[in-house]
Amino acid sequence: MSKPKNKVKHFFRKDQAKKMVLRKPNKNIQDKSARLKEMRIPEDKIAPQRLQKILASSGLGARRDMENLIESGKVQINGKKAKLGDKVTSADEVKINNRAVKLIFPNRLPEIILYHKQEGEIVSREDPQGRITVFDRISPIKNHKWIAIGRLDINTSGLLIFTTSGDLVNRFSHPRFAIDREYAVRVNGQLTQAQMDELVMEGIMLEDGLAKAARISERHNDNENSKNFWYNIVVQEGRNREVRRIFKYYKLNVSRLIRTRFGPIAIPPRLKLGQYYKLNALETEYVLKEMGMLEYTPGRFK
Template sequence: MKIRINKFLADLGLASRRKADKLIDEGAVLINQRKAKLGDKIDPEKDELTFAGKKFAAQQKESLEYWLLNKPFKVISAVTDDSGRKTTYDYIKTKTKARVYPVGRLDYESEGLLLMTNDGELAHRLTHPKYEIKKVYKVWANGIFSQTKMARLLSGVRLSEGRTSFDELELIEKEGRDLVLKVAIHEGKKREIRRVCAKVGWEVTKLLRVKLGSLVMTNLTVGNARKLTEEEIIGLKKLVGLYDENSNL
């Protein structure tokens, strides 16, 4: 499956789409040793991409790795950061020589489950709206609770990008204005949960992702990472139509 270069680079945390377009326009991105053009697409399974002077070889030439990181608070989901902030790659680079990238993004102040891999096709499908991969979060918020507000968040509110809603919403705990919620979504709008909760006067004070598709974070302390099991990899691939029982992982 071919995808636009700017999205590919953004999904891997290498650059925003806007920055990627700027670099493409400046001739800093190559596809199979030719200068890329705005709007070009690549096949992550076949094409070699050169970005900022570094080569990213075709996937079948690489040993694919899949890592689960318990992302800490105030860490950026990226490989590098122009502002010098700590990145998720900083927690992985001592464990593997593979260049693995975050799949989707947890924002700077969010915590929890983050998949990191060099499997570009799997990363693309897990973040593509077509596959509606469910992400589950434990959310701490402050505000006045009511069932009417719960119903509104499930039926939908309007953000600048359009109407959106939570797929699932459950009150886990309530003490005065302090709320603990379970939230499930399948979209990936920027700071979506925080912005949606704000529509009913709830301020999110902590956000922890606990599940991505079939992948669940258990017994992994903050800042630590581990390789996915074969069963976990198969589970994710089955969700997006990539599993072939006759092929090696």
């Protein structure tokens, strides 16, 4: 008889995040949101999907198993042997071991939630050290899996976005889209105007390449006698600890780092630390349009 696997012990209390309570929107907005939520995107308007991804999401097995099937030559698209990375639409015929399979394409709006991450939480599904992860805070979703868009290090708080759409994650995260990431930063010391200009105009060389700020401005001093200064900085990459390393380059230590905006989404002023907010259908449609993903917007095809 095999021994049960040892589970990682959590050394911190795991309280789930509380939902931010808002007043109900007016009836017109409620009705529009309800209609949009129930709409379906026409199949011919859905973007092509990676083969291994759509096979897995259609309930035919885990993605890794689907990748193995493709690599072993057992999957065909329109009579031709498929390969990893191939994309398919609803018009394509897909067979596994010469038997046609039914593919289920995502034809509804994805889910999006905004979470106000606290310091001390890690952005990972599991942690070998037993620390609290953001996924411990977020309630699971039926028939889907939450995906965190980007990461925040353990000592950074602020806006963390979760979604059920891998394509939306890619649109936010891939460097070619150059999506704004805005942070409020408190440092011990002060940048000169010349240093701020250098960051925006020329950039600075870090150990992993050139780093630039899209914008940077001084916010306010904690008090007249304090040596701490606050800055707003916007970067367009998701490199590891980039903002901290930028200030370290100027010999300034970051004591607080808060993400306040990611792309078109700013952290709601009423969203307290440890709380989350689920976007309604109209808000989700707005995000998709702002991110250039109109093919995922049912309202466009009324």
